[in-house]
Amino acid sequence: MSGTYRRLLPYLLVLPGGLWLVxxxxxxxxxxxxxxxxxxxxxLADGYAMTWAFGNYPDAIRAYWAxxxxxxxxxxxxxxxxxxxxYPLAYVIALRAGRWQHLLLVCVVAPMFxxxxxxxxxxxxxxxxxxxxxxxxxxxxxLAPDGRLLASPVAVVTxxxxxxxxxxxxxxxxxxxxxxxxxxxxxxxLNARPAQVFWTVTLPLSRPGVVAGTLLTVIPASGDxxxxxxxxxxxxxxxxxxxxxxxxxxxxxxxxAALSVLLLLVILVLTIGYLRRGAEEVG
Amino acid sequence: MESAQPGAxxxxxELTKRFGGVTAVDQLDLTVAAGTYFALLGPSGCGKTxxxxxxxxxxxxxxxxxxxxxxxxTELRPYRRPVNTVFQSYALFPHLDVFENVAFGLRRxxxxxxxxxxxxxxxxxxxxxxxxxxPAQLSGGQQQRVALARALVNRPRVxxxxxxxxxxxxTLRRRMQLELKRIQTEVGITFVHVTHDQExxxxxxxxxxxxxxxxxxxxxxxAELYEFPATAFVAxxxxxxxxxxxxxxxxxGDDVLVEAYGQRFSVPVIRARxxxxxxxxGIRPEKLRLVGTVDEVPAGHQAVAGIVTDAAYLGTSxxxxxxxxxxxxxxxxxxxxxxxxxxxxxxxxxAHWHPRYAFLLDGGTPGGTPAVPVDPAGAVPxxxxxxR
Numbered sequence: 001m002s003g004t005y006r007r008l009l010p011y012l013l014v015l016p017g018g019l020w021l022v023x024x025x026x027x028x029x030x031x032x033x034x035x036x037x038x039x040x041x042x043x044l045a046d047g048y049a050m051t052w053a054f055g056n057y058p059d060a061i062r063a064y065w066a067x068x069x070x071x072x073x074x075x076x077x078x079x080x081x082x083x084x085x086x087y088p089l090a091y092v093i094a095l096r097a098g099r100w101q102h103l104l105l106v107c108v109v110a111p112m113f114x115x116x117x118x119x120x121x122x123x124x125x126x127x128x129x130x131x132x133x134x135x136x137x138x139x140x141x142x143l144a145p146d147g148r149l150l151a152s153p154v155a156v157v158t159x160x161x162x163x164x165x166x167x168x169x170x171x172x173x174x175x176x177x178x179x180x181x182x183x184x185x186x187x188x189x190l191n192a193r194p195a196q197v198f199w200t201v202t203l204p205l206s207r208p209g210v211v212a213g214t215l216l217t218v219i220p221a222s223g224d225x226x227x228x229x230x231x232x233x234x235x236x237x238x239x240x241x242x243x244x245x246x247x248x249x250x251x252x253x254x255x256x257a258a259l260s261v262l263l264l265l266v267i268l269v270l271t272i273g274y275l276r277r278g279a280e281e282v283g
Numbered sequence: 284m285e286s287a288q289p290g291a292x293x294x295x296x297e298l299t300k301r302f303g304g305v306t307a308v309d310q311l312d313l314t315v316a317a318g319t320y321f322a323l324l325g326p327s328g329c330g331k332t333x334x335x336x337x338x339x340x341x342x343x344x345x346x347x348x349x350x351x352x353x354x355x356x357t358e359l360r361p362y363r364r365p366v367n368t369v370f371q372s373y374a375l376f377p378h379l380d381v382f383e384n385v386a387f388g389l390r391r392x393x394x395x396x397x398x399x400x401x402x403x404x405x406x407x408x409x410x411x412x413x414x415x416x417x418p419a420q421l422s423g424g425q426q427q428r429v430a431l432a433r434a435l436v437n438r439p440r441v442x443x444x445x446x447x448x449x450x451x452x453x454t455l456r457r458r459m460q461l462e463l464k465r466i467q468t469e470v471g472i473t474f475v476h477v478t479h480d481q482e483x484x485x486x487x488x489x490x491x492x493x494x495x496x497x498x499x500x501x502x503x504x505x506a507e508l509y510e511f512p513a514t515a516f517v518a519x520x521x522x523x524x525x526x527x528x529x530x531x532x533x534x535x536g537d538d539v540l541v542e543a544y545g546q547r548f549s550v551p552v553i554r555a556r557x558x559x560x561x562x563x564x565g566i567r568p569e570k571l572r573l574v575g576t577v578d579e580v581p582a583g584h585q586a587v588a589g590i591v592t593d594a595a596y597l598g599t600s601x602x603x604x605x606x607x608x609x610x611x612x613x614x615x616x617x618x619x620x621x622x623x624x625x626x627x628x629x630x631x632x633x634a635h636w637h638p639r640y641a642f643l644l645d646g647g648t649p650g651g652t653p654a655v656p657v658d659p660a661g662a663v664p665x666x667x668x669x670x671r
Contacts, residue, residue: 185341186374188361190388191437196362200391204378 036257044251056258064242064259068266071238074153075222078160079168082217083210085161086168090209091202093169094176108169116163120230123159124150127231151233159227167216175209176202211278219267239263290318290473291351291365291440293338298347300333307333309497310347315441315490317352320467320474322488324481326520330497331477332371335443338475339368351440362391367434371446373426375418381405381429382414388437404436407466424455431463435470444476448483460486481521485509493517509567513556515644518565525571525613527564528646534558539643544609548585550643561646568614570640573603573623573632586635589613591628601625605634 035048036056042048061068093104111119127133127149137143149155179202187197225240239259246256293315300308308330315321323331336342338349340361349357356364367388375384382401389397405411408428418426427447434442447463448456464487467474478484484491485505492502493516501513512518515526529543538549539558548564555562572584580586589605592612598619603626605613615634617623626632 180372180374182370182372182374183376186368186370186376187387189339189341189366189368189370190433191362191391192387193360193362193391196391200387201376 032257032260035253036261038254040254056254060255060258067237067239067242071222074157074160074238075218077157078221079214079218081161082165082168086165087172090169090172090176094173108166112166116226120159120226123231127155150231153236155231156227156236159231160221160224164217164221168213171212172206172209175206179205215271222267223263288317289471292317293441293473294350296348298337299345300337301345306497313499315473315475317473318471319489320487322484322491323477323494324484324491325494326479329494331494332445335445335477339366339443340364365440366443367437367439368443368445369430369434369447371449373430375426375429377418380415380417384429385433385436387433400436404432408432423451427459439472441473441475444474446478463487493520511642515563523568523614524565525568529562529564531559531562549638550641551639554641555643557643557645563644563646565642565644566636566640569616571615571634571636573615573617573626573634577633580633580635584635584637586633587613588633591626591630591632594628605632
């Protein structure tokens, strides 16, 4: 009796989570792939017929390859900016902040207490044509007198960078926090100047944090549609906006599903490639 | 940097370090001769590691100066000092293999071809063929060797070793001690070795400085320190000592006369750190002999009677604890020379010694506290303090 129980216990423990994954992840994913292969001639009102319409994929790529390109371009740029901003921030918090460490960490996370939508709208006010940023940039002639920031790629990338910055900072902070300070002393003792200590010891040892932060930023950023929707024009739309429209405006479910699956696959391939390379370098 | 003598003379002048209100190192004056093996010995918290870190440049002195030969390095950044450290934790770079760990310092200085130097150094520490291993794949002893090679390859004028053998087991530690000594003789660099292990310090060092509470209590060769300690702290930290607190009552030619626990003892004046007032009479356990009765004590020897309360057979010697008539404890080590008969616990014995082996220390002012807490009964059966 107790032997049987013991044998079953691990399965019982896995059951709730497993069910959750099956119902809310696996079934929808299967449904999504299935939908992407429905006959595009159908409609929500008349119903769809499963015709294994693999042609939906080339059609979707032909129609929206530019949006794919833009998505990964913006997301890549935003990730690079987040890394440039986030690494020094994480470094200061982890190694230099002393007793302010926890307060600063809360400050990094605090924006997440409000919804992404509200925060993106706030950028609309900050970057408004009559706002302080545009005013200053016009003043110093970095922007033409009629130049604007809103409704431009600059605004979209700014919003993406800002929105996912905490996901970059936190993993880098965690890996720097774990860093054995004695290694930094050893490097200093072994003739390394401060900059050399950073490039040869600190940075390589925080690589896992950089890898995690990059993925956590680039993946949601490439699927984002709120930033482009609120701060850009249709010329700045990303693949998320297209999928959004396919499902909710054009009601072209097969195409929306095909685009979603494509996005998933591209991200998966990029991620695996990136992790492989990262693993090789870390050894 | 290449000169006839690879090692430099290290001088510390009134070196002081305070952390907040705590004085870790207190006006330390010290000269380490070029090319010698020097040990800084003391219990944990005595300031020895802080001293080392100040020489390495990892800690800034509150006051004082540090000189290598005639060059002042007090203000130099660590990477500019011709000094390298073997850290207690080894602090090997986990993301680099053995070769790159050892090459680290050379590469940072922009040495163009490091292969030959690194290989030669790995060979010196007997790690040929381990180039491509990661530190995590090495045993503690091997990691220790990498740490040593990584520091030595830079040809520092002074090599600092911070409890380098602390993490190794006893057998390995013994082997590495011989190894360190061999390497130091081979490279001729000045070694400054910090340890709390008196045996390690005595095995390795040409000169030992015993440090306590941020100050140096005594400096000398291991034999000088052991045979004629300057303070009660040294007498008990470096080996064991039986200490009797007494009072000087007079002189008899070249001898100082001391009264302790109602008995008279004499100590040659050249063996006395103090010749008046309150004193501590010290005698090493192995300098004592045991006999059955007072009649058997040789002429000229001094004696204390007591009862054996414990006997520990250690192979090379037997260690006895004797409870004296006044309730104090005496340690006596009897060498296993094949002639000594075992003495059973409970036996009445007389421990005797020749006065030339005894030494006389400052016992503090009468009524004041002595340098170390002395058992009211007089004997301090203390060994080296700190973990083993």
